Amino acid sequence: xxxVTQSQPEMSVQEAETVTLSCTYDTSENNYYLFWYKQPPSRxxxxxxxxxxxxxxxxxxxxFSVNFQKAAKSFSLKISDSQLxxxxxxxxxxxxxxxxxxxxxxxxGTQLTVNP
Amino acid sequence: ETGVTQTPRHLVMGMTNKKSLKCEQHxxxxxxxxxxxxAKKPLELMFVYSLEERVENNSVPSRFSPECPNSxxxxxxxxxxxPEDSALYLCASSREGHSGxxxxxxxxxxxxxx
Numbered sequence: 001x002x003x004v005t006q007s008q009p010e011m012s013v014q015e016a017e018t019v020t021l022s023c024t025y026d027t028s029e030n031n032y033y034l035f036w037y038k039q040p041p042s043r044x045x046x047x048x049x050x051x052x053x054x055x056x057x058x059x060x061x062x063x064f065s066v067n068f069q070k071a072a073k074s075f076s077l078k079i080s081d082s083q084l085x086x087x088x089x090x091x092x093x094x095x096x097x098x099x100x101x102x103x104x105x106x107x108x109g110t111q112l113t114v115n116p
Numbered sequence: 117e118t119g120v121t122q123t124p125r126h127l128v129m130g131m132t133n134k135k136s137l138k139c140e141q142h143x144x145x146x147x148x149x150x151x152x153x154x155a156k157k158p159l160e161l162m163f164v165y166s167l168e169e170r171v172e173n174n175s176v177p178s179r180f181s182p183e184c185p186n187s188x189x190x191x192x193x194x195x196x197x198x199p200e201d202s203a204l205y206l207c208a209s210s211r212e213g214h215s216g217x218x219x220x221x222x223x224x225x226x227x228x229x230x
Contacts, residue, residue: 004158035218043204045221091159095219102147102210102217103172106159 002027002094006107013082014115020067021077021110023092031097034068034075035104040088048090051075053097082114119143120222122207128228129197137192137225139207147212148190149219150182153204165190166212197229 003026013019025034036048051059051068058066063083067076079086092107119142129135141148150162164172165184179201181193190207204224210217 037221042223043226044223045206045208047218047220050218102212102219103161103164104159104219108158 002029002096002105004092004094004105004107006092006110008110009108010111012113012115015082015084017082018078018080019082019112021090021112023075023077023107025073025075025094027073027094029096033095033097035093035095036066036077037091037093038088039091049077084114084116086112087114088112120207120209120220122222122225124225125223126226128230129194130230131197134193134195136194137205139190139222141188141209143209143220145209145211146187147210148184149208150190150192151206151208153206153224159206194227199229202227202229
């Protein structure tokens with residue numbers, strides 16, 4: 001079974017600064033995918049970024065980037081130039097590389113607050 | 117707007133009531149999911165439907181009954197629930213057939229059992 005651990009229940013950052021959210025996972029799989037989702041107060045679960053385990057290059061989406069360390073089973077999210085709208089709960093998630101009935105295993109989440 | 121719509125957004129029901137949550141996806145996906153999100157707990161996968169067949173039921177009590185009449189619609193029928201079933205229920209969908217498909221979520225249905 002896979003497990004995902006987010007060791008930071010809460011974090012805060014000043015607007016325009018950079019913050020990094022941590023995530024570690026445990027799996028015996030070699031083919032898998034990793035995701036970061038954000039859940040703002042509206043509770044909509046929104047995809048932020050995804051990473052294929054077979055790719056060494058770290059994924060980037062505008063102000064969001066990841067530091068994927070496969071050997072260490074670490075998948076951190078860096079948010080640059082933080083904005084007030086980034087305030088949300090952030091979930092790290094793991095998916096095995098299957099083609100049917102994809103399943104996400106989520107971490108406990110990190111509540112990020114961006115302060116003006 | 118992610119293309120996954122859930123209704124109702126809020127539901128209050130008594131323990132003897134029967135109600136249903138509805139989910140509709142407009143993304144052309146062929147797999148749908150129900151997740152439960154309780155306070156202080158990670159999201160829990162409840163049911164998975166792939167090509168309209170239930171492929172997973174994670175030891176969910178029988179008072180929760182899913183139904184997937186077609187690839188665009190998913191229901192969660194609720195009957196004789198308990199107060200501990202109060203939670204946010206999230207519907208999601210994805211396109212099967214390729215590894216690592218991204219799962220898209222609806223806005224959730226808040227359920228309160230009184």
